Structure formats: C-alpha cells, structure tokens
Amino acid sequence: MLLEVKNIRKQYQRQTLFCAVDNVSFSLQQRDYACIMGRSGSGKTTLLNIIAGISTPTQGRIIIDNTDIAPFDDEQASQFRNQTIGYVPQGSSLLTNLTAMENICLPYYLYSKNKQPDNIECCNKRAQQLMQMAEISHLSEIYPNQMSGGEMRRVAIVRALICSPKLLLADEPTNDLDDESSRQIMQLFSGLHSQGTTILLVTHDHEVANYASKHFKMEAGKLTDYS
Numbered sequence: 025m026l027l028e029v030k031n032i033r034k035q036y037q038r039q040t041l042f043c044a045v046d047n048v049s050f051s052l053q054q055r056d057y058a059c060i061m062g063r064s065g066s067g068k069t070t071l072l073n074i075i076a077g078i079s080t081p082t083q084g085r086i087i088i089d090n091t092d093i094a095p096f097d098d099e100q101a102s103q104f105r106n107q108t109i110g111y112v113p114q115g116s117s118l119l120t121n122l123t124a125m126e127n128i129c130l131p132y133y134l135y136s137k138n139k140q141p142d143n144i145e146c147c148n149k150r151a152q153q154l155m156q157m158a159e160i161s162h163l164s165e166i167y168p169n170q171m172s173g174g175e176m177r178r179v180a181i182v183r184a185l186i187c188s189p190k191l192l193l194a195d196e197p198t199n200d201l202d203d204e205s206s207r208q209i210m211q212l213f214s215g216l217h218s219q220g221t222t223i224l225l226v227t228h229d230h231e232v233a234n235y236a237s238k239h240f241k242m243e244a245g246k247l248t249d250y251s
C-alpha cells in the first residue's frame with residue numbers, strides 16, 4: 025500500500041467539541057487515481073492536510089509507503105514527507121516575491137539533504153523539464169502577480185513535483201479556472217498518473233472526478249467509498 029489512513033479523527037474545540045474528520049479509514053495502492061467529493065465544510069481539506077502532515081490528527085495513524093512517521097522528529101518527518109508527498113493546496117500558494125523557477129525549486133532547497141552544486145543543477149534541470157511538460161517554460165522568470173490563476177496553479181503543481189513524490193495530493197486544483205485551464209491541469213495529472221504517480225484529489229467538479237478511477241464521498245466528517 026502506498027497510503028494507509030487508519031481511524032483518523034480531527035476534533036476542534038469550538039463552543040462544543042466539533043469533529044471535522046470522524047474516524048476515517050481508507051487506503052490507496054501505488055498508481056491509484058482517487059478523488060474525494062463532498063459538500064463545503066464536510067472535512068475534505070482537513071483530511072488532506074492531515075495526510076500531508078500539515079495538521080495533526082486527534083486520533084489515528086497515517087502510513088505512507090509502509091512507513092509510520094509518528095515516531096519521527098519534526099525534521100525527519102518533513103524530510104520524509106517532502107520526498108514522498110507533493111501537495112497542491114487550495115487557492116494561491118506561491119510566494120509572491122519569488123519567480124516561478126524560485127518557487128518551484130524552493131522545496132528542494134529547503135529539504136534536500138545534499139545541496140552540492142551538482143544537485144542544484146540537477147534540480148534546475150528537473151524544474152525545466154517539468155515546466156515544459158506543464159507548458160509554463162515561458163514563465164520561469166515571472167513573478168506570481170504577473171500570472172493568470174491557471175498559470176499559478178500549474179506552477180504550484182510543478183512545485184509539488186520537484187522532489188519526485190510518489191503521492192500527489194491536490195485540493196480543488198481546478199477551482200476558479202476556466203474550462204480550458206481546467207482541461208490542461210487534468211491532462212497534466214493524467215500524464216503524471218500514466219508515468220506512475222499516485223494521485224488523490226479533492227474536487228466539487230464531477231467532470232474532474234471522472235478522471236479518477238476511485239471515488240470517495242465525504243459527509244459531515246465521514247468518508248464513504250462509492251466506486
């Protein structure tokens with residue numbers, strides 16, 4: 025299994041204790057292409073953030089590539105996650121004072137164990153190849169405030185791929201985009217999937233969901249499998 029989500033619960037203290045993710049379990053095998061649909065507020069982003077390691081669950085375990093990172097210290101955990109998971113968060117997530125190329129290479133610079141010049145060159149080369157695949161090579165030296173929403177999203181996707189993750193998580197990757205930009209992004213995902221990347225995305229859009237072969241539905245924090 026590439027991803028095992030075991031009995032994940034996330035509670036928030038509001039006026040009363042609120043359960044955003046309620047005892048969720050599921051697994052993905054390598055090369056799965058899965059999507060989670062569900063109404064706004066049903067807990068999808070919270071679940072994705074827990075899988076990505078951005079948020080800690082109140083209860084449960086996440087096992088990625090047969091590794092339980094719970095015993096790891098923070099640095100080991102982020103090192104492992106960075107090499108295994110690529111995350112495209114909701115909305116605009118690029119740093120505005122960095123160019124596309126700098127945004128894309130940032131995860132590599134932050135987490136690469138070995139920052140020898142050869143490896144930096146290797147990172148730049150990979151970034152160029154990925155940008156070519158995503159048809160954004162022309163944006164290399166451009167800052168986010170000079171890009172369209174679809175271009176920013178494609179830069180964020182390429183950034184998520186820079187460390188060659190086995191698992192790509194994407195939260196509403198086509199939200200707010202026109203049909204053509206959405207299609208470009210979904211074609212990019214299909215290409216990545218055919219090259220062996222496991223994909224888990226969250227979407228409201230049934231057309232986007234049709235690209236996936238495994239479908240989950242989230243309702244009031246509970247996840248059900250409906251395919």
Ligand SMILES: Nc1ncnc2c1ncn2[C@@H]1O[C@H](COP(=O)(O)OP(=O)(O)OP(=O)(O)O)[C@@H](O)[C@H]1O
Nearest residue numbers: 036037038044062063064065066067068069070071
């Ligand atoms: N830090 C927090 N403190 C309290 N409640 C929170 C917090 N973060 C999220 N929630 C609540 O948890 C629930 C799930 O939120 P989440 O963002 O996961 O939903 P979602 O399904 O991704 O929604 P959307 O489709 O609108 O992005 C919501 O009711 C939200 O208000």
